[in-house]
Amino acid sequence: MGRPTIADIAREAGVSKGAVSFALNGRPGVSEATRERILRVAEAMQWRPHSAARALGGARAGAVGLVLARPARTLGVEPFFGQLLSGLQAVLSANQVALQLLVVESTEAEIEVHRRWASEHRVDGFVLVDLQVRDPRIAVLEELGVPSVVLGGPGRHGRLPSVWADDREAMLSIVDYLAALGHRRIAHLAGLPAFQHTQRRIRALRDSARRHGLEAVSVPTDFSDAEGAAATRALLARPERPTAIVYDSDVMAVAGLGVAAEMGVSVPGGLSVVSFDDSVLTRIVHPALTALSRDTFALGEQVARSLLALIDDPSAAEDLRTPTPRLTVRESTGRPLGTVG
Amino acid sequence: MGRPTIADIAREAGVSKGAVSFALNGRPGVSEATRERILRVAEAMQWRPHSAARALGGARAGAVGLVLARPARTLGVEPFFGQLLSGLQAVLSANQVALQLLVVESTEAEIEVHRRWASEHRVDGFVLVDLQVRDPRIAVLEELGVPSVVLGGPGRHGRLPSVWADDREAMLSIVDYLAALGHRRIAHLAGLPAFQHTQRRIRALRDSARRHGLEAVSVPTDFSDAEGAAATRALLARPERPTAIVYDSDVMAVAGLGVAAEMGVSVPGGLSVVSFDDSVLTRIVHPALTALSRDTFALGEQVARSLLALIDDPSAAEDLRTPTPRLTVRESTGRPLGTVG
DNA sequence: ACCTCGCGCTAGACCGGTTTAGCAAAGAAC
DNA sequence: GTTCTTTGCTAAACCGGTCTAGCGCGAGGT
Structure with missing residues (x-):
């Protein structure tokens, strides 16, 4: 036998599939005693949810998307993205949400990926970076109706909430x-x-x-x-x-x-x-x-938190301002020559 | 009406769901004339496959996983990973395969994620990097039976195929x-x-x-x-x-x-x-x-190709050696002082 | 005694695809 | 002319969950 399913657990525990589903998701519909019994059986059989089956029932995909439009070879030059990614991950993985990452060559390709992932139900939301002056992605994401958070601002970004620093x-x-x-x-x-x-x-x-x-x-x-x-x-x-x-x-x-x-x-x-x-x-x-x-890691964390909140409640779109970056003086600045202190 | 499904296409084209599935996947079972009609209808209705539904039927998840075990804040310092990611993406996205990325804190956490993603059927395979001397991940991935490619070698990596440079x-x-x-x-x-x-x-x-x-x-x-x-x-x-x-x-x-x-x-x-x-x-x-x-971008491409091939045919595990890195001489090396040319 | 309510649970539809069994019609073989 | 194959298609099962309608039952109200 391959991976155990809730049907297996139901048989083992002597209850119905529905009862197992209720118990495993912590929602009312089963008594406390039954719930515990089911959980013990599930644990013993090492049951794990099948993410595709879950997503099929109209529920969450359990992932968010980040698409970067850059020439393929230039990623990784900017330490910024590594930091941002780490911050995003820290919050997402704590919430059992995966990150789908894709690097494409152009903004058009990026939009195409947004459309595809949205209609394929691959992700529950998007993170938008590199905000442009008249950004064509905004309208598309609004039209698709997928929860999305913009990194950058306070410029125009339609009705999508943003996380920004001044x-x-x-x-x-x-x-x-x-x-x-x-x-x-x-x-x-x-x-x-x-x-x-x-x-x-x-x-x-x-x-x-x-x-x-x-x-x-x-x-x-x-x-x-x-x-x-x-x-x-x-x-x-x-x-x-x-x-x-x-x-x-x-x-x-x-x-x-x-x-x-x-x-x-x-x-x-x-x-x-x-x-x-x-x-x-x-x-x-x-x-x-x-x-x-600026704390790019913390910025990533904040973006992830905002996006998860938006996915939970799509009406709660709200801009969020992060602390203004502070100047760290090191050795590369000083009085210009010829200036008397 | 929301997203069109194959049932909608079937109704519109006057055929059954099965016929539509055959037509859209380019497999025998429908006449050429019917196939074209179905494809036209699907195009007109802007149909896209629902990735979860596909994955449910025991088929591909359409994604591969990359888990990095590093302190959360250090990613992005190494340009290496950005390049590698870009290379992976270039091949994966051309094959409509997504990349699930996760950064975790320890090798133990990485193994846990491998187990979870495998049993949740979230990915079809894994890329393994930062090969360690006695790497505990090897045995786990072999046990899970998920196609995986190791980046690094030629050291011990069990039966998993590797892509390596000398x-x-x-x-x-x-x-x-x-x-x-x-x-x-x-x-x-x-x-x-x-x-x-x-x-x-x-x-x-x-x-x-x-x-x-x-x-x-x-x-x-x-x-x-x-x-x-x-x-x-x-x-x-x-x-x-x-x-x-x-x-x-x-x-x-x-x-x-x-x-x-x-x-x-x-x-x-x-x-x-x-x-x-x-x-x-x-x-x-x-x-x-x-x-x-070394061409890290090309390395990423090669790893992705190897992994996709392995997913297609799990018996075809084969190590692959990439070109040995070449020394590029710039300005930081020369004869030591006191040496006469 | 009767009605109502809520609890705990079951049966089964449902999500959107893939895949198999099977059927009708046409063509080929004898 | 009968049998066998092939072609082109349909109907329905199936994947593994979620979710709703509904049922039996004990408690509470009148």
């Missing part, structure tokens, strides 16, 4: 700090312009620079180390080069650090470097990078 | 290269001693050093940047310090580079640095690191 405030704190050190020309190596958070950071920098009365420029990139390095090279080659550069990702920041070394620009003497993302990367390089620290 | 050969090529440059004292910052590949690399270094008649020492670590840095500091503080260090991971290598800078040891003049793993990390630091390059 990166505008974060950018302001960076500029305040650099201005206080005496920097007057700040560059910003931004990420993909299509992302909402890229736009928010660019705007925040512009506003803040105006208030402080200093020069600031944002250069969009594709988040890759190659573009980060190339853009840094271009900036440092200008006659009036910036005394500080803010990088939107730690990979670009490290690449920038390499370029500075290559061009003989000392850090932080000749150039201050700030990373908008913190990870082990920022600590293992030399000099260690000043960076915005 | 890291013994790889280590030999590193030592040959360093010896040719004139190095006579080589250190090796190894990974966790419990891993099979750690042991193989340590043995390979010892054997090779003996043949070349040079001094070599392996220091075990936990793969973390912290231990990598600490061990490097200890090595460089010795009176007779090594002129070259081989790091088992790129994260440790970068951390070691930082320590060298901090202690005023020039690279590659005072110290040559080699990383056993290649990723964007080794290229963005300065100096760029000489490293063993």
Whole structure:
């Protein structure tokens, strides 16, 4: 005999299938004595639910989906996703919910997967990341009616609830700090312009620079180390080069650090470097990078909690703001040369 | 009406459920004309299979499992896993197979998840990584009878097929290269001693050093940047310090580079640095690191292909050797100071 | 004594597919 | 012309759960 089914347990315990189902799911319909007897039998026979059979009865699939639209080979460069995944898992697995992960090449493919998984009843909900400026995924997920949580905000995300951190405030704190050190020309190596958070950071920098009365420029990139390095090279080659550069990702920041070394620009003497993302990367390089620290693991946990709550009660959609990232000052920032303390 | 079922299609096309099933799965039992009519109707109604219903009939679950036993917060530090995941996905998703991912804290928990997923019929097979010296997971998976592929070898892995690269050969090529440059004292910052590949690399270094008649020492670590840095500091503080260090991971290598800078040891003049793993990390630091390059993405693809083949035909278990990693020389290695070319 | 209620349980429909047994009609073999 | 095969299809069982309708029974109310 293969795996025991509830029918086997029912026979063994001398009750009906229905009674077994009630007992195993802790719902009324059987007496306490019978319930215990059934549980003992189930335990003895090492019974486990068959997830497909459960999902078939219109119930939960017991899994949530995360689809990443990125070029296939670039995943794993960003420590961010590893951290996020770990956080998601910590909460999901505690609730016996599995995570279905898929990496695809484009947003169109991602939407197609959303449709497929939803209609195949493979998942109970989705996590949406990399929110774009006019994100086509929002409407599709709303139409599909699958509970979904957006990571990012507070921009437009339709009726889907989001979990977000205030990166505008974060950018302001960076500029305040650099201005206080005496920097007057700040560059910003931004990420993909299509992302909402890229736009928010660019705007925040512009506003803040105006208030402080200093020069600031944002250069969009594709988040890759190659573009980060190339853009840094271009900036440092200008006659009036910036005394500080803010990088939107730690990979670009490290690449920038390499370029500075290559061009003989000392850090932080000749150039201050700030990373908008913190990870082990920022600590293992030399000099260690000043960076915005946020608890990505905790962020993942929060997203998972929000999604599970939404699945339990689809009417309870609610945005949730997480703590604003704090600036961790390390060795890569200082007063620009020529400034007297 | 909700999602269309094959019953709806059958009614619409004027045939029975069975005929629809035959037609949609491309198997004999219906005429070509009927098949096309059914396919057109299914297309028009936007029918999608209900994965749970399929899995229930004793058929495939349409998913494979990957369980990682690591401290929750450390995932994402190693670019290796991102690459591996991408490779796995590329093949799996082309075959409409999903990947169930879970990160757990210990090997015991990992085994428990294997048991649960297998008995819940959630997955059709498993990918096993981080092969240990006497790995308790092997026996469990063999007992469960779930198709599984081991990443790593050629050590003991029972009757489970494995996909592996020859890291013994790889280590030999590193030592040959360093010896040719004139190095006579080589250190090796190894990974966790419990891993099979750690042991193989340590043995390979010892054997090779003996043949070349040079001094070599392996220091075990936990793969973390912290231990990598600490061990490097200890090595460089010795009176007779090594002129070259081989790091088992790129994260440790970068951390070691930082320590060298901090202690005023020039690279590659005072110290040559080699990383056993290649990723964007080794290229963005300065100096760029000489490293063993293997195509981790392709490795993931191969593992996925092997697993799918094994699921299709469980008797076809076969080990598969992938190309030996090749040494990519960059700027972090050179002749030791005091050596005349 | 009768009706009502709630409890504890059973029987069986149901979810959406796959698969098998079987049937009618047409074609082939003798 | 009868028998055997093959083709194309249908009906229904089946997978392993969930869930609803309903039944027998003892307790409580009148």
